[in-house]
């Protein structure tokens with residue numbers, strides 16, 4: 001396929017952890033790729049970075065948009081200003097995309113793949129969660145609900161909308177895994193709180209493959225959970241990490257890690273580390289999606305081995 005006949009995919013927020021890997025894989029699969037970014041120029045991979053202000057000019061040439069844009073959830077402590085930025089960087093960017101689809105009546109893209117997160121379900125003790133489960137409580141759940149609601153109106157334009165509720169992404173560099181591995185490497189690893197909270201994760205390669213399936217397969221529509229079929233507890237995941245890194249895990253009492261994390265992170269500690277949910281990718285499994293890294297041991301071996 002030459003450059004001019006290749007389908008053009010626009011990745012909003014394509015400079016981040018997920019986006020940079022996704023863009024590389026899209027190029028490898030023969031797509032033409034552009035990134036919508038707050039910066040202009042070219043990405044590290046040589047992909048054009050286009051301005052959000054140029055959206056109306058770009059959109060008629062685009063086959064599908066994958067929207068990953070948003071301020072990092074765990075980058076800074078959640079002040080009220082930070083929370084507003086986390087929310088608006090998702091809802092406003094998504095609304096801008098939907099408005100651009102609306103204005104482009106004759107050659108609008110047929111597909112919008114919008115990121116969301118499993119945080120929408122809130123925290124649940126042992127109950128298995130799938131796409132039929134209700135939404136939960138708390139800041140992250142509210143942000144995800146608003147984010148998905150901002151994308152919904154695109155469906156009324158006849159656009160196929162996929163809302164991908166992403167689990168904790170495991171990657172070699174960036175994201176949760178290096179942060180979780182660091183104390184373990186320094187012989188300071190311990191489960192967080194009582195360790196029984198759900199840890200619903202996905203290997204970056206599987207997530208990228210899911211996002212590409214969303215472009216290529218019309219059956220991918222509406223909400224789907226992008227998590228491995230084997231969510232685990234924080235305690236089990238930590239123990240497996242210790243085994244992979246050949247380090248002991250310390251028997252620290254629950255109240256110690258809980259108090260330290262609450263002190264250091266405030267509200268984020270409960271929302272992101274001390275509570276969780278066991279989220280299952282029921283729709284992906286019904287669609288026959290094959291995970292390359294279904295088990296946590298396989299993902300760790302690939303990423304840390």
Ligand SMILES: NC(=O)c1ccc[n+]([C@@H]2O[C@H](COP(=O)([O-])OP(=O)(O)OC[C@H]3O[C@@H](n4cnc5c(N)ncnc54)[C@H](OP(=O)(O)O)[C@@H]3O)[C@@H](O)[C@H]2O)c1
Nearest residue numbers: 013015016017018037038068069070071089117166168169
């Ligand atoms: N990583 C995970 O474990 C995980 C889990 C669940 C859900 N998700 C969601 O999946 C998406 C992609 O995740 P990621 O880990 O790749 O995120 P990331 O590395 O933080 O990248 C997000 C991108 O969004 C853009 N962005 C940041 N602030 C923005 C703002 N105020 N306005 C417009 N764009 C902004 C940035 O691109 P520019 O600087 O180029 O503009 C950045 O590269 C995120 O929305 C995230 O919430 C991620």
